[in-house]
Amino acid sequence: MADISENKFINKLKNFIRPGTKPGAEEDEVSFFRREKVIVFIGAYIMAVSLWFIVNLGGSFSINVNVPIEPGNVPENMALTEELPEFVQVGVSGDGWQLLNLYNDPPTVVINIEESEINLFDQVRQRLSYLQGVDIAKVQPLILSIDMEPKISKKIPVKVNTDLDFQNRFGLVGDPVYSPDSITVTGAVSKISDIDVWEIQDTLRMSGIRNDISTIIPLHDAEGVIELSDNEITFNADVSEFTEGETTVYIQTRGLPRGQNVNYNPSSVTIKFDVPIEQYADVEKVRPYEVYVPYTKILEDSTGFVTPDIELIADQFELRLRSFQPKAVAYFTVLE
Numbered sequence: 001m002a003d004i005s006e007n008k009f010i011n012k013l014k015n016f017i018r019p020g021t022k023p024g025a026e027e028d029e030v031s032f033f034r035r036e037k038v039i040v041f042i043g044a045y046i047m048a049v050s051l052w053f054i055v056n057l058g059g060s061f062s063i064n065v066n067v068p069i070e071p072g073n074v075p076e077n078m079a080l081t082e083e084l085p086e087f088v089q090v091g092v093s094g095d096g097w098q099l100l101n102l103y104n105d106p107p108t109v110v111i112n113i114e115e116s117e118i119n120l121f122d123q124v125r126q127r128l129s130y131l132q133g134v135d136i137a138k139v140q141p142l143i144l145s146i147d148m149e150p151k152i153s154k155k156i157p158v159k160v161n162t163d164l165d166f167q168n169r170f171g172l173v174g175d176p177v178y179s180p181d182s183i184t185v186t187g188a189v190s191k192i193s194d195i196d197v198w199e200i201q202d203t204l205r206m207s208g209i210r211n212d213i214s215t216i217i218p219l220h221d222a223e224g225v226i227e228l229s230d231n232e233i234t235f236n237a238d239v240s241e242f243t244e245g246e247t248t249v250y251i252q253t254r255g256l257p258r259g260q261n262v263n264y265n266p267s268s269v270t271i272k273f274d275v276p277i278e279q280y281a282d283v284e285k286v287r288p289y290e291v292y293v294p295y296t297k298i299l300e301d302s303t304g305f306v307t308p309d310i311e312l313i314a315d316q317f318e319l320r321l322r323s324f325q326p327k328a329v330a331y332f333t334v335l336e
Contacts, residue, residue: 062093062137065102067124069109079151079188083224084111088120088141094134102131111144118144149188157182158233159199160217165207169241173276173318176213176237183219184229191226198228204235213237240276244322245283247271251308251329255295261334262298266326269308274320288314291324298331305330 066087074080088109092099109127111118121139128136158178166172185192200217218232248270253262269291275283290311297306305328312319 060094061096061099062091063099063103065090065092065099065106067106067109067127069111069120069123072110072112074113074148077151078148079186079191080225081147081149081188081190084144085141088124088139090124090128090139091137092128092134093137094131098131098134102128102134113146113148116146118146120144149190151186152189152192153184153186154192154195155182155184156195157197158219159197160233160235161200161203163203163205164209164213164237166239167208167210169243170210170239171242171274171320173238173240176235179234179236180230181233183233185226186229187226209239210241212239240278240318242274242320243277243280245273245275245280245319247273247287247289249287249289249291252290252292253295253298254292257295262293262295262331263334264293264308265330265332269310269324269326269329271310271324272322274322276318279317283314283317283319286314288312288317288319289321293329293331298333 067090068087069084071080071084092102107127109120109124111120111123119142121136121142124139125136128134158181160176160178162176164172183198185195185198198219200219202217204215204217206213214234214236216232217235219228219230248268250268251264256262271289271291273288290313291308292311293306293308307328308324310321310324312321
């Protein structure tokens with residue numbers, strides 16, 4: 001009698017039941033079946049969750065919803081002194097499906113501003129009256145106080161605080177330019193009357209600068225009750241590479257009385273300065289600085305040495321004083 005373990009039919013049956021790759025099956029076919037099982041499981045899970053929601057959301061629930069509010073028509077010559085709250089909390093109960101829609105997309109309640117105190121419960125109830133079967137249990141806050149004053153407008157300059165770091169030998173040429181350089185602010189008298197400049201709170205910070213600057217800076221309303229004529233400004237600044245220039249200038253005396261003369265030793269001062277490369281050739285053709293000593297400084301001196309003053313007279317150029325020598329000079333007065 002043949003051994004049953006050698007029966008080909010029995011061996012095939014064992015291989016079919018045993019986990020793993022079936023005889024003759026490819027690995028990618030097995031992977032396909034496994035992915036198919038996962039997809040079927042996920043689909044069944046989603047259907048089960050959906051059926052649970054369908055069955056359970058048909059009941060009655062109670063939830064809290066944040067409902068956005070905004071002011072209605074404010075009289076043209078009046079303005080709010082305080083910003084209204086962005087939301088009010090509304091406790092509602094009713095059919096689960098309607099509450100789900102309300103929670104996901106709450107309608108905005110436009111507050112009718114007619115009196116100094118507003119009953120928000122009545123305003124919210126009127127706005128949500130289209131929802132049949134939904135009851136409003138509470139509104140927080142219940143009463144909203146409104147304070148208004150006459151509206152005024154004022155045109156004021158814009159101020160930008162900067163923290164600019166340039167690459168070596170680079171710097172600004174001239175002052176930055178704002179566009180626009182002033183804006184009109186509108187709001188309640190108590191909010192506007194003391195504002196003389198609109199200072200942007202966020203400092204403009206840039207580093208490694210070697211090219212011209214052009215950037216847009218947003219403007220933000222203050223407390224939401226001040227209106228601005230513009231919501232942004234453009235900040236422009238010219239940037240150039242600088243080189244070193246040098247000039248020698250004779251010392252003058254300012255305020256010298258008639259009949260007197262003052263001589264200095266040395267009689268001139270050597271000045272070193274930084275100049276934009278594109279302006280260097282033109283600066284070489286002029287005397288950009290004056291060096292002088294006020295006569296009053298001589299009268300007050302008791303040492304015999306004074307420090308001359310350096311004045312930039314070629315202000316059409318963007319020059320930056322680096323140093324001058326000597327720092328102090330001797331002097332003596334000659335009577336004529």
